Amino acid sequence: MAGDVTLSRGQWSTQFGFILAAAGSAVGLGNIWKFPYITGVYGGGAFVLVYLGCVLAVGLPLMIAELIIGRRAQQNPVGAFQKLHKPGSQWQIAGWLGVASGFIILSFYSVVAGWAIAYLFKSIVGFSGTSAEIQGQFGNLIGNAWASIGWHTLFMAMTIGIVLGGVRKGIERWAKILMPALIILLLGLACYGLFTTDGGAQALTFLFEPDFSKLSAEGFLSALGHAFFTLSLGMGAMITYGSYMDRKAHIIRDAVVISLLDTVIALLAGVAIFSLVFAYGLEPSQGPGLIFQTLPVLFADIGPWVSVPFFVLLSFAALSSSISLLEVVVSYFIDKRGWGRAKATIIMGFLIYLLGLLCATASITVPFRGKSQGFLDIFDFITTNYMLPIGGLLTCLFLAWIVNEKVIKEEFGSSGNLYKLTMFTLRFITPIAVLMVLLHGLEWLPFMDYVN
Numbered sequence: 001m002a003g004d005v006t007l008s009r010g011q012w013s014t015q016f017g018f019i020l021a022a023a024g025s026a027v028g029l030g031n032i033w034k035f036p037y038i039t040g041v042y043g044g045g046a047f048v049l050v051y052l053g054c055v056l057a058v059g060l061p062l063m064i065a066e067l068i069i070g071r072r073a074q075q076n077p078v079g080a081f082q083k084l085h086k087p088g089s090q091w092q093i094a095g096w097l098g099v100a101s102g103f104i105i106l107s108f109y110s111v112v113a114g115w116a117i118a119y120l121f122k123s124i125v126g127f128s129g130t131s132a133e134i135q136g137q138f139g140n141l142i143g144n145a146w147a148s149i150g151w152h153t154l155f156m157a158m159t160i161g162i163v164l165g166g167v168r169k170g171i172e173r174w175a176k177i178l179m180p181a182l183i184i185l186l187l188g189l190a191c192y193g194l195f196t197t198d199g200g201a202q203a204l205t206f207l208f209e210p211d212f213s214k215l216s217a218e219g220f221l222s223a224l225g226h227a228f229f230t231l232s233l234g235m236g237a238m239i240t241y242g243s244y245m246d247r248k249a250h251i252i253r254d255a256v257v258i259s260l261l262d263t264v265i266a267l268l269a270g271v272a273i274f275s276l277v278f279a280y281g282l283e284p285s286q287g288p289g290l291i292f293q294t295l296p297v298l299f300a301d302i303g304p305w306v307s308v309p310f311f312v313l314l315s316f317a318a319l320s321s322s323i324s325l326l327e328v329v330v331s332y333f334i335d336k337r338g339w340g341r342a343k344a345t346i347i348m349g350f351l352i353y354l355l356g357l358l359c360a361t362a363s364i365t366v367p368f369r370g371k372s373q374g375f376l377d378i379f380d381f382i383t384t385n386y387m388l389p390i391g392g393l394l395t396c397l398f399l400a401w402i403v404n405e406k407v408i409k410e411e412f413g414s415s416g417n418l419y420k421l422t423m424f425t426l427r428f429i430t431p432i433a434v435l436m437v438l439l440h441g442l443e444w445l446p447f448m449d450y451v452n
């Protein structure tokens, strides 16, 4: 096959290395920044319960599907769909969509991650002033394009540097350091919140005691959408990481471990953040500013010994996710265009960096869905609501209905009840659930009230 350089492809050096790298992709701004804030917005426990259900019914089966496709094809997302169907197959569109999603998501992800690094430096100096002043710092940062661009530049340079190192020396080595550090830091922060502040008990009630009267249909669907984003699904990241997987690795077990790690880390972040929010009598439904505006007010009282680890951790988590976003794009140019890793990483990284400049400049706005919006919000909206669900839907339909069952059984490692349950879910439950998210993104669900 043209440009097929399977033999020179990288491979994870250990199975543990793969799990850490894939969990590193999943765990990111989605867990630490987005999960707590949307849980706050949608009312707590009931939302968390539905989200957990979505991880089980949609996330886990789709992760299994992506890993099977990747490992079997040993290809980037575009090549993988062709290889498991036929050369020139129309299904490669799903792979293309994935490469495009990786490109666009990274352009804005890097800007938000840049803010996390900016806050890391701010917290070393220490937060001070009135709470209004501290909250205002966030507006100053995002309003100052040069500052945002500077941090975006630094973050993209770090991402490119790691991906340049390749599968083993770059991604895996870093994930081995970043992931355990992250878990230890988060555990420490969650324990701090639970045992040393008086908001711990309230945080647990808020997160784990479902009150279904607070759960709207929209909350249900948002939980489903978030399951996609947080598990890095629907854009071929897991297809790409699966393509570097060892033949002997156990896909089902690994998918369970990755999903579980991702979920536990989101919940730990929730416990840590909400303990502080309640201890200081703040509003849980703050929205996206929860980390960058609310927490620094608390950090000003507590001191850098909590805020520095927090932002170190947020930057680490973002970095191990951004690596996977760039790797999807890079692997396509290596596999299908025969480019060297250095060329693919530098050229594509630079182009993504340029697109990110638009997202970092909040003053550039265009009319979108009836209001004037910045590129960061527009890109986030398009990828989360359209591109990931479409990519995920196609991936799941492809594996469940197109790929030869013999191949799936071989990759699955058994054809018992677990196999039957997974296939039933992938054939019926997952596509229907995903279709609902998609229609919701288009505001086309008949039973919802869309008031604009």
Ligand code: PHE
Pocket: 025, 026, 027, 028, 029, 030, 031, 105, 229, 230, 231, 232, 233, 235, 237, 321, 322, 324, 325
């Ligand atoms: N899962 C990452 C997070 O939660 C984001 C991501 C999405 C990474 C898609 C790769 C692919 O932050």
